[in-house]
Amino acid sequence: xxxxxxxxxxxxxxxxxxxxxxxxxxxxxxxxxxxxxxxxxxxxxxxxxxxxxxxxxxxxxxxxxxxxxxxxxxxxxxxxxxxxxxxxxxxxxxxxxxxxxxxxxxxxxxxxxxxxxxxxxxxxxxxxxxxxxxxxxxxxxxxxxxxxxxxxxxxxxxxxxxxxxxxxxxxxxxxxxxxxxxxxxxxxxxxxxxxx
Ligand SMILES: C[S@@+](CC[C@H](N)C(=O)[O-])C[C@H]1O[C@@H](n2cnc3c(N)ncnc32)[C@H](O)[C@@H]1O
Numbered sequence: 001x002x003x004x005x006x007x008x009x010x011x012x013x014x015x016x017x018x019x020x021x022x023x024x025x026x027x028x029x030x031x032x033x034x035x036x037x038x039x040x041x042x043x044x045x046x047x048x049x050x051x052x053x054x055x056x057x058x059x060x061x062x063x064x065x066x067x068x069x070x071x072x073x074x075x076x077x078x079x080x081x082x083x084x085x086x087x088x089x090x091x092x093x094x095x096x097x098x099x100x101x102x103x104x105x106x107x108x109x110x111x112x113x114x115x116x117x118x119x120x121x122x123x124x125x126x127x128x129x130x131x132x133x134x135x136x137x138x139x140x141x142x143x144x145x146x147x148x149x150x151x152x153x154x155x156x157x158x159x160x161x162x163x164x165x166x167x168x169x170x171x172x173x174x175x176x177x178x179x180x181x182x183x184x185x186x187x188x189x190x191x192x193x194x195x196x
Pocket of ligand 1: 085
C-alpha cells in the first residue's frame with residue numbers, strides 16, 4: 001500500500017470517528033436520505049479536498065456545504081475550510097441544520113446564511129479555492145442575472161491564482177458553456193476545474 005493510500009485510510013478512520021460521534025447527538029432519521037450513511041459519502045467528499053491539497057492550496061470555502069463532510073476531511077488534511085449553507089428551506093429550518101450546528105459547536109467554521117443576500121461576509125481574495133459541489137444549481141438561482149451575480153461574488157472572494165472545483169449540474173450547463181476544464185476566467189484570476 002502506498003504512503004498516500006495509507007494517509008487517506010487514516011483520515012477516513014478519523015472522519016468516521018468524528019461523524020459517529022456527531023450522528024450520536026442528532027436525529028439521523030430527519031436527515032435527507034443521502035446523508036444518513038455518512039461513510040458512503042467519504043470517497044465523494046474527500047476527492048476535492050485531496051485535489052486542492054495536492055494543488056498546494058490551504059484556505060478554502062465549501063459553498064453549499066450540506067452535511068459538512070468536505071469541511072471535516074479538509075481539516076483532517078490540514079486545510080482551513082469554511083462551509084457555508086442556508087439555515088432555512090421553504091420557510092422551515094433546513095434538514096441539515098442540527099448536523100451543521102453540531103459541527104459548528106465542535107469548532108468547524110460553518111456560516112449559516114442565505115447566499116442570495118449580497119455581499120457575503122467574506123473579504124476580497126480570502127480563499128485559495130472554492131468547492132462548488134452540486135451547488136450552482138436551481139436551488140440557488142432562478143435567473144441568468146442571479147447566476148451572474150453569484151459568479152461575480154465568488155470571483156471577488158477568490159484570490160488570483162485560485163481554483164474553483166465544480167461539479168456542474170444541468171442548470172449550470174445551460175447557463176454557461178464558455179468554460180472548459182482547466183481554463184481560466186476572463187481576467188485569468190481563477191482556474192476552473194470540473195468534477196475531480
Ligand atoms: C444539492 S445540495 C449539495 C450539498 C453538498 N455540496 C454535497 O454535494 O453533498 C445543495 C446545498 O445547497 C444549500 N443551499 C441551497 N440554497 C442555498 C442558499 N441560498 N444559500 C446557501 N446554501 C444554499 C442546500 O442547503 C444544500 O446543502
